[in-house]
Amino acid sequence: MAKVHLEIVTPERKVVSADVDELRAPGASGLFGVRVGHAPFITAISPGELSYELDGQPRRYAIGGGFIEVSENSVRVLADTAEAAEEIDLERAQRASANARERLKGLTEASPEFSSELWRVRRAAVRIQVARRAKV
């Protein structure tokens, strides 16, 4: 079967370049799947898990912020951050999550830091989720 070329890049480095059968990614309006021949579209990323299979092994990434560009036979993920599930330090993620939550409590919705803190809480939650799922 024809494969989809997947590329995940962040401002710091190219994280993944692989040919896959299928992948699932978190778009602005929900999780979506891509196979070869998908209609071209561009979506914003909502923080979440991107997953695919390579050589029979499931691969999971926690991605946050950025865009996904889908063309006929390739997918380009421009993410602010992308971490492989194995790379995530669960304890650190939990600490970060707790810290961000704590800070968020002290803020009101009107304050300028609110949205960035909220973003941090969401990202930390995603990382924890992805790391946990990879362990099972």
Next chain:
Amino acid sequence: MSSLKAIRTRIRSVKSTQQITRAMKMVAAARLRRAQEAVLSARPYSKAMKGVLDSVASRAALARHPLLQQREIKRIEVLAITSDRGLCGGFNGAIERRVRQFALENEGRVEKITLRTIGRKGHDFFRRRGREIRKNYPGLLSNLKFSAAQEIARELADLFLSGEIDAVMLVYNEFVSAVTQEVRVLQLLPIENPELSAPAPGAVLPVEYEYEPDAKAILEDLLPRYLANNVWQALLESLAAENAARMTAMENATKNAADMISKLTLQFNRTRQAMITKELVEIVSGAEALQ
């Protein structure tokens, strides 16, 4: 003629200088490798981002985003990227010259050119010249982070949107190869609308994408990232170029020291030989006088 002792001291001093320059060269080479890797691995992202921007912004209805607005340019902000440390050849001088040239060329046409600097060398240079520096970012280069680039991009975008400045130029050294750096002047703001520049003949038209949630939202999300990424890329380029320049400079210094040592050694040997000859002549003529 200098005494043997003086020459010997001189040789010793040049040798220790050479040791330092050699060590610096090696440090620069190691840093260059890391910086080069960072630049090269950041380039795919920049390229991909430019591609997405082109395809989104080429939809005419969207070209009116405030960050894409070309207006009459009265005030220009120049962001000059130099290094914190010296001993890197013409690296900082090239930036300083280019900024001054830019100011000379444009001072008559626009109301005001303001300056902000990254890197201690550039900051010190322009302050000595009595140029007003609107903002400096100390300590940024020693620990380069993407969030710093984001911060700078946000500040500049805010200034642009508030109408305080009409254009932002980035002046930095681009890393071409380990032996070449090139000064680049990049217009950061307003973002040049790709739609306005005519597509090259025969160019493949971009694919018509669908957008989620919609093209406008994507563009709004994309532009700040695009700016931040341009600043980030410039910082990485500059850092790699700095280390490449330092490596070359230190390599030359090491070579010059070696030349100097061999010249001094020759002079030392000649002087010593001259003294021996002189002593011999004295002994021989003394002995002859006795006969």
